[in-house]
Amino acid sequence: MTIAPVPPTFDARRSGPSALVLRHDAGIGLGNVATTLASRGYAVTTVDTPTGDVAGVDPLAWDVVVALGGEEGAYETERYPYLAREIDLLAARAEARRPILGICLGAQMLAVALGARAWRGDVHEVGFVPVDLTPDGVGTPVAHVAGVPMMQWHHDTFEVPVGARLLATSPSYPQAFAVDDWLLAVQFHPEVDDAIADGWIERWADDVAHLPGVDAAALTTAKEQHLAAAQRASRAMVGAWLDGLAGTVGR
Template sequence: MTDAAGTAGRPVALVLRHDSAIGLGNLGPTLEAHGYEIRFLDAPHEDVTAVDPLAPALVVVLGGDEGAYETDEYPYLAHELDLLRARIAAEAPIFGVCLGAQLLAAALGAEVYRGPRKEVGWLGVDLTDAGEGSPVRHARGVRFVQWHGDTFDLPEGVERLAGSPQYANQAFRLGDWLLAVQFHPEVDREIHEDWLAAWGDELPEYGLGVAEMRDLQVTCGPAAETASAAILGEFVDGLGHRGALPRAS
């Protein structure tokens, strides 16, 4: 079980991880700087159902190769969806990245599906008017890593914050307590190298190579890390006024 309060009463940020190569990266220092104690749950190998959905102050859902619709093949995704639905019902804070965004879309009742072509590379996103007034505004003019083939319909009742020429739904939010991004704000140099080692053989299909991606990481990575810290930092700052989470009766 995950307690609501960590060491010395610090709020707990529970990170749902699906692959050791797809970690928290440069988002970790931002959470720590805002007072969170970070705890990881490796969903493929640990019991998601043992977690009290409302115990963590924040849940962060990271990416993975799985599709949010592949619950028969990956039963732990069904357990994650149950956890996310419970938090959504309680308006309990959640931040989702890539697969995490797709799982949140599914938990909110939208369809998640394979897109026509993967979106891969260091790419920018286009902000909506709502995005300009949200934490995602820090993505303006910044190129982030995109590496996904799935996409989703926009859930009913959310605000669309960003899109791209290939995929219209790149970020959305619900109230001030749920934020989901399709692009990868967590990528730092170490994660970038891990991904090149694991999936670099895909790059030629998208007109890219490992050397070019390394060059792009040098030129685009620092701005992406700064923007990512600002996005997450502003989001969690906006949670500061919230009291204790409601408990089930």
């Protein structure tokens, strides 16, 4: 399922609904979102962008593009040149108003692709944090996660682009924005499942143990308390977003 690079002449639409996933780390994968894509019949192709050349990929050959998270910052394009190529791909796709889902780093790259700014914030937001709707978030797919503690693991944040609607916030940061029905960007992690959460705790809990109430034991306890509800809410959110694309896929 993972290829690098994608042949530039590939047309995924020939075989039905298709999703191109831009992945930056094997430990930050599609996870819970894969279940929802599969339930809607999407064929998924994943490109590991640090090693896969996305510069030759046709940004319009896919029904949906999903940009996942990563340790990189969307503002670190000189350090990670592949991010610049991803941002170009997202910008070209956005110009054509083709469906995109951005998660964490993916959301930050989408903000940059739409002319806004991403930067390292003042607060390191880690663990399960409730998401609060804005008035513009009511009645949108993001309403499915309202009040549900969602997995967060980030220090970076973004400016909401001009023309986008801020749908949700946390106490520290914007959490979701949208453009019409075709673009959804979320700072929290709807993809996190048991395996991903366990992997993150094993890899990075020591890095955040200085934060109040955040260590491996606390994160594991929070996972046991909140992950099942977060996964259900995430599947409902992503499913509602995909269902709202009716008439735009496969064309």
